[in-house]
Amino acid sequence: MFDNKGLSGTKKGDVKLEHLTKRYGDIVAVNDVSLIVQQGEFLTLLGPSGSGKTTILMMIAGFQIPSHGMIYIGEESIISKPPDKRNIGMVFQHYALFPHKTVFDNIAFPLKMRKMNKREISEMVHESLALVKLGGYWNRYPKQLSGGQQQRIALARALVFNPAVLLMDEPLGALDKKLREHMQIEIKNLVRKLNITVIYVTHDQQEALTMSDRIAVVNQGRIEQIGPPDSVYETPANWFVADFIGESNLMEGTINEIDRGLCTIILPKGSKVNAIVQEGISLNQSVKCAIRPEKIFFVDESGQFFNTFEGIIEEIIYMGNLTKYRVRLVNEEISLNLNQQARPRVSKYDKGGKVKIGWNPEDVRIVS
Secondary structure (H helix, E strand, O other), X not given: OOOOOOOOOOOOOOEEEEEEEEEEOOEEEEEEEEEEEOOXXXXXXXXOOOXXXXXXXXHHHOOOOOOEEEEEEOOEEOOOOOHHHOOEEEEOOOOOOOOOOOHHHHHHXXXXXXXXXXXXXXXXXXXXXXXXXXXXXXXXXXXXXXXXXXXXXXXXXXXXXXXXXXEEEOOOOOOOHHHHHHHHHHHHHHHHHHOOEEEEEEOOHHHHHHHOOEEEEEEXXXXXXXXXXXXXXXXXXXXXXXXXXXXXEEEEEEEEEEEOOEEEEEOOOOOEEEEEOOOOOOOOOEEEEEEOHHHOEEOOOOOOOOEEEXXXXXXXXXXXXXXXXXXXXXXXXXXXEEEEEXXXXXXXXXXXXXXXXXXXXXXXXXXX
């Protein structure tokens, strides 16, 4: 069980999408999406509601028919195969467990549909239950389980027939925050142990950053950016990604000067922001730039920053491990958020107080 080696060097868990498109009349839900997910990789489709991420997942699963494009698992096209012939496990947001069936029968259901014998079914169900650490729960009913236990049973059912690929559609959305964070790590460790390919859908940025090998940011049916979590977070490809992933301070201005690897951006009221020159930047170009809140600091008189601004604290929010500040710049109609690690001593910064803030040029990301 749980052997994902293919024949003749083929990895049966590789997933390949070619120019995948889905239209509903004049509405294009998915627009020419192409990507490759490697055997054993955890790829997350991340985007807002209505972005097309779940439609992509449903087309891979076989519950939606593409208007155009191809889907491969390994070297085999599955575009014409029904869902039960694709060797894909599926976990839904609300688990889709049968309330009138025991845990054993819920997990055994896909095996019975494959007409396996009773001995094989029993062995595989108990092995799957042990995998999700619920070995003694086989004779209970879903209503007797907590939300986290139901989620594990849904996962066990999806894995019991040794699928090549596991699809997960917002599976943790119904759990409370603490349990959700615990299950993120459990799922990540489990699928890594099994070396199974996972395509995971969520709108939760932190969840995507925590669990994924790569993140594909989806917006209006297209993939805006795809890459490892740190790359997507630190170097967003455009304004949408910078705004959607985590938290960013976004400003607009014009390139006024380029010199020795630095460029100067003039903001609407004349303030200057220095940034590292990026490919494609030219003089007098209108640009947008993003700075993460954790990259901005309060500056004392000895602070040496290329970018230093005076401001007034508009809001202070204590969050335990950090404190969030919102500072309105004195000479610009702009307010910026900055995060500081919380300290046990009383903060010297008060709401309404005048401060200086700053950041380094390398922390400014120019985005389109």
